[in-house]
Amino acid sequence: MRPALSSARPDRPRLPVERGPALEGASPMASPRPGLGRRAAPVLFLAPFLSLFLATLVAPIGYAVWMSLFREQAASGLGFGGTETLFVGLDNYLRALADPGFRRGFAHIALYCAVYIPVMVGGALTLALLVDSALARAKRFFQLAYFLPHAVPGLIAAIIWGFLYTPGLSPVIDFLSGFGADWEPLGPDAVLFSMANAATWQWIGYNMVIFYAALQAVPRETLEAAVVDGAGQLRTAWSVKLPMIRSSVVLTMLFTAVGAIQLFNEPEVLRSRSSAISSDWSPVMFIYQAAFTDHDYGLAAAGSLLLAALGAVLSFVVTKLGNRWKEA
């Protein structure tokens, strides 16, 4: 171990304190208002990002907030006289929160996360540690093989899994029923696990690559020291490697959780095959239905903002917890 050496960083070039020739030459011209160029530069550099950020993120969110305050109502009893738009304040938010379908969606997602995140992150971690272990052969092949499912677009993956889950079409179910097993992956009890399984298949390799990359950054001398101290492969993985890639694990969990609350592709595709998935199964599906079936754009906007708020809270909590774990 060379801790002293690495912290001193002798190879790093010292920043020149004196100004370079180009800046020196420019300084006389800029001398009357020396601060202007300096103040304008960051604005100029930020402009491309800021303009896109405002136009594609802030403006749509602002519009959603505006929309969430209104409601279209029929102007007459039977509704054949057209509609009128009413200001309803926060009523759309209250309606969304009071809707059992919307609340059920969050319950589904919570259960889904409880199943999916431990399995997927745990699995990715195990795979990464296995490939990283000194005993592993053909590391490159396994890296690629595990990553490959992620190259399949999510929608296509959902359709393929839909076929694998359909009795009468799926070779897997045919095979299992040959042994007398009565397995219904799209039935009401199993469909959530089937979805988590499809998502795990798709994401485990991606996250494994992230973990594997992080493991490559673990200093080899630390590992050597562990071996010298008598730690076996398992002990090294658990006590040395894992703690050193905590930040990647936290980041992955954050992305996975935020991705999970936006669940839409898998349930929407499997809905055409499974009677166990309603059209408002996940919060995003509820919002989609409110907007495009019920034309209730106020409710859809309010639901979207509530979902976004939950995403923000979730990010905050995961980051906080993660930081505490990192410091521990």
Added chain:
Amino acid sequence: MKLFSRRPASRMSVSRKAPAALAAAASCLALLATACGSGDSVDTGSAGEPVQITYWSWLSGSKEMTEKFNRTHDDINVTFAEIPAGLNGGYDKVAKAVAAGNAPDVVNVEYQALPDLVTQGLLRDSSAELGTYVEGYAPDSVRTLVTLGGKTWAAPYDVGPQTLYYRTDLFEKYGVEVPKTWDEFRSAAQKVKAASDGKARILDFWGDDVATWAGLAQQAGARWYGASGDAWKVNIADAATKKVADYWKDLVQDDLVHNHKAWSPEATKVVTDSQAIALIGASWSAGGIKATYPKQAGKWAEAPLPNWGTPATGAVGGSSYAITKDSAKAEAAAEFVKWATTDKAAVTARLSAGTSSGLPAADELRATAKESFDASFFGDQDVYAVASEQVPTIAEGWVWSPVHNSTTATMQAELGKAQKTGEFWAAFQAGQRAAEKKISDRGLKLAD
């Protein structure tokens, strides 16, 4: 939500994206061109310049039909653009276009979606242009569907009486007559199961398909929706619907029919494998069955649906032509709509383009439609005559409501839960509650 989009239509919307995009692009260009260059154009198309109108649809053969119209008309020129099937985004596209002020003049609207579009304020009250015209050719049961609040909102194109499709070879093999009543149907179901040693069932019932249920309920005398004064009535959970739900519950619980999710691969498979030897469809299903089970050519036939003792039929699906709210060329649009709904050339052009077997609402067009449909799949049976004879028996007074699409989603989910148990009735009670809630949510009045 592909409940009412027929097979050919929905398939088209998936596999023909590129031409659709091209058509959309072309129509956008055309819109721009008209916007730029025709500031002085008037409704009547003066000085020999044809009036330009636009038409959006997803129904198969629309493009061919529009081309035919343009070849035969000098005073009106129609630009066609293909849009996604109504409930798959087509209606939403129309709504956005109306809001943006660049809506087409004419759109196709399915009957069960019409009240929804009307209450959104997307369509024009076309009583003046089409009122008496529609009375002239449309059967009463269909005219009711496009006349809302005493005004005519669209012109009917086709009508979909519910019918039974069955395998002639297997009915013969298992020694079953085509059932005329639902009692006979139950006996036939027992016979098929016994005669096939439990390998086959008479039917694959699509127990989660709200459209099928609506037809069966209509036949039994139900009227799910109605208007009473200036308020909506909801009667989804009524005695007639209960009778139908209980009938099918018994069949499912006694394992006399298959019950698969509508349009699902499993549903296709049991028919392909001859494990289900009949289907409940409508006049327009003939084309879809032909396309889905090509290997069973010559073995299928169509028959009137069994009834409850007196001839009565429910109607499923069907589309109309409507003029959008802000169309500045309503007169020209109405001309096009009239041609599209009752001219023989229109029907020939539309039907010869695809596998559609839609039954035109206008009686005198059905002979033309028959000629355009190759019925060798049905052993050259006159399927148009079978369907056509059911039209007068369609139970009258059925109307849809503005909230039917939302209610469908609720009922479909609940019906799906009953796939194994056959406890369908709960779904209709849930549908009743959902429809009442949605009507209030939309600010519509609900009758007490």
